């Protein structure tokens with residue numbers, strides 16, 4: 296084996312020795328100048344390891360680990376072989392852990408014969424999937440391995456975005472109650488491998504995560520992670536942002552100008568719809584989500600405040616009023632049903648009893664150039680739309696089947712391009728999507744388009760706007776005089792309506808939604824950088 300082959304530290308900018316060491320004279324090792332292309336950064340270490348049963352010449356620099364097999368010198372002195380062997384390269388930014396590899400007996404916890412070093416890298420697989428991959432660098436020498444281990448660790452410690460300590464929330468009641476299993480079987484082993492400390496709360500009731508977060512010392516952690524579905528992510532995101540306001544001494548009122556969340560939020564999908572996980576990772580895959588967290592891939596994301604005229608209701612990313620909210624309310628009433636069955640039942644029943652909501656929508660448009668926007672607001676001349684000047688509030692009154700207000704694209708398996716493909720994760724705007732009254736058949740056609748490549752908004756009864764603020768005031772009757780309207784508002788103000796805020800059911804009447812650009816960092820990547828999902832809809 297290679298136990299005797301010691302490493303050597305390469306002093307900066309020193310030329311490779313003209314005459315190789317005795318052992319190297321017997322082997323054909325590509326000279327350093329050949330290993331490093333012109334302009335390549337300085338090597339930190341160079342040594343010999345056995346990799347994949349071949350002796351390899353290994354070079355470590357701050358950004359890369361590269362190796363090529365050592366080819367024995369041919370008796371005929373043919374040197375061409377040395378240049379035919381393939382060099383392998385690992386980018387250090389893809390490495391998330393390094394361990395000393397030892398042979399141990401069953402039950403042995405410490406000690407054991409040193410076999411070498413194992414390097415764990417994050418591998419990009421098909422369809423946005425990430426997986427972990429181990430590379431074994433074998434060498435029996437303790438000194439050799441410890442030196443390499445120290446250098447590799449030092450490089451990994453230099454990646455500032457990577458968390459060292461996480462506060463984890465697991466909702467054991469999500470979807471088919473698999474969140475705890477997902478966490479302990481798939482997520483926790485990877486966090487341990489990456490030497491990330493965790494403080495885990497398995498929630499016992501709805502609102503448990505929120506109350507823990509309110510009392511939590513966020514400075515003790517580098518990030519918060521939640522394992523569950525969209526409703527749970529929403530609770531944790533709200534808790535994290537609420538705690539940030541409390542810590543900053545902000546009053547939690549209607550006019551709140553919120554401060555940013557101090558640490559990022561990671562989402563491990565274990566729910567039924569998992570919109571945030573699809574939007575951030577392009578896939579529902581716990582290992583992919585964990586590796587984004589471990590690698591410290593950070594994505595600033597816009598968030599909204601949802602308020603009544605007197606108080607802040609919550610922080611969130613998206614909301615639905617009308618069909619989307621009534622479907623959720625019905626599903627929540629049937630919590631005893633299995634989750635998929637409950638959601639299908641609620642969807643079909645709400646569709647069968649299709650109703651409009653009479654309300655007034657006021658919104659403040661955002662004037663930004665939208666190259667690929669599907670907007671049709673400027674083209675349309677709605678009967679009941681009063682247009683103001685460019686930066687004034689606009690108003691629409693009428694009977695609406697559904698109103699969606701979304702600060703993020705909201706990708707999911709039923710809508711691979713997103714429920715709101717015309718917004719971005721952090722462009723400082725929200726998509727307001729208004730579905731006016733229409734026949735059930737036309738409404739179903741519109742819903743079916745979410746699953747296809749066709750534009751779901753190209754119907755005469757659908758209007759979309761790019762906005763920064765929206766006020767939704769339910770039940771404003773047209774044709775009433777000002778006094779009658781005031782009386783009606785007074786009675787309906789107390790009457791609450793279901794709202795679907797990030798998959799969580801909230802009861803409210805008048806709601807004011809404001810977008811706050813890049814208010815929170817989430818672990819993940821920008822949807823625009825992901826491969827498009829191939830998921831299709833099977834619900835209609």
Ligand SMILES: Nc1ncnc2c1ncn2[C@@H]1O[C@H](COP(=O)(O)OP(=O)(O)OP(=O)(O)O)[C@@H](O)[C@H]1O
Pocket residue numbers: 466467468469470471498499500501502503522523524525526527528530565566567568569634798799
């Ligand atoms: N231990 C618990 N028991 C009951 N409810 C809980 C518990 N912990 C959290 N919750 C609440 O359960 C609600 C739903 O959770 P979650 O979103 O994880 O599951 P889901 O509804 O199956 O998934 P999805 O929202 O993707 O459809 C959340 O509002 C959360 O606050």
